[in-house]
Amino acid sequence: MTTTLFITTYFLLMSTFGIIAAVPGGVEKAAKENMRREIMRNITCPEYVTENTEANDVKAVVSVDEKGKVSLYEINSANPQLKNYIEQTLKQMNLKTEVPTEKFVLVVKFRVA
Numbered sequence: 246m247t248t249t250l251f252i253t254t255y256f257l258l259m260s261t262f263g264i265i266a267a268v269p270g271g272v273e274k275a276a277k278e279n280m281r282r283e284i285m286r287n288i289t290c291p292e293y294v295t296e297n298t299e300a301n302d303v304k305a306v307v308s309v310d311e312k313g314k315v316s317l318y319e320i321n322s323a324n325p326q327l328k329n330y331i332e333q334t335l336k337q338m339n340l341k342t343e344v345p346t347e348k349f350v351l352v353v354k355f356r357v358a
Contacts (some may be wrong), residue, residue, distance in 0.1 A: 250285050278343040280309045281351060291330055295353045300324050301355040303331045308348045313340035318348060329357060 259272055302325040308316045315338045321323070322328035331353060 246329045248300070272344070274348065276342070277349045280340060280342060280346050281349065283342075284315065284335070284338065284351060285353070287340075288334055288353060289314050289330070291294045291327070292358060293326065295304050297356045301327060303353045303355075305331060305335065305353075306348050307335060307351050309340055309342055309346045311343060311345045313342050315340065337352055 296353070303320065303322040305317060306319040310316065315335045317332060317335050320328055320332055
């Protein structure tokens with residue numbers, strides 16, 4: 246438990262330093278990375294995912310507007326059930342942001358421990 250907490254804290258701290266150090270040209274990249282992380286925090290692994298396979302990967306092209314609304318442009322997955330799950334989850338998602346992002350690729354890899 247403490248190892249996981251340490252790793253998580255270290256990752257967040259390093260991410261924060263990376264964002265602070267970003268030059269104006271890197272602001273968009275930092276915003277995309279922040280939104281990617283925020284989206285991933287809001288997606289849970291469904292109980293019907295019982296094995297680790299690349300078929301459980303979902304790739305989507307998304308953007309986030311200044312109000313935090315996620316727009317989905319394209320979505321692909323070998324697992325139609327997961328594709329539908331991500332599509333519905335993204336449509337209902339509202340994130341905290343003031344910086345809109347251009348389109349970026351979101352890859353969700355569902356794995357069980």
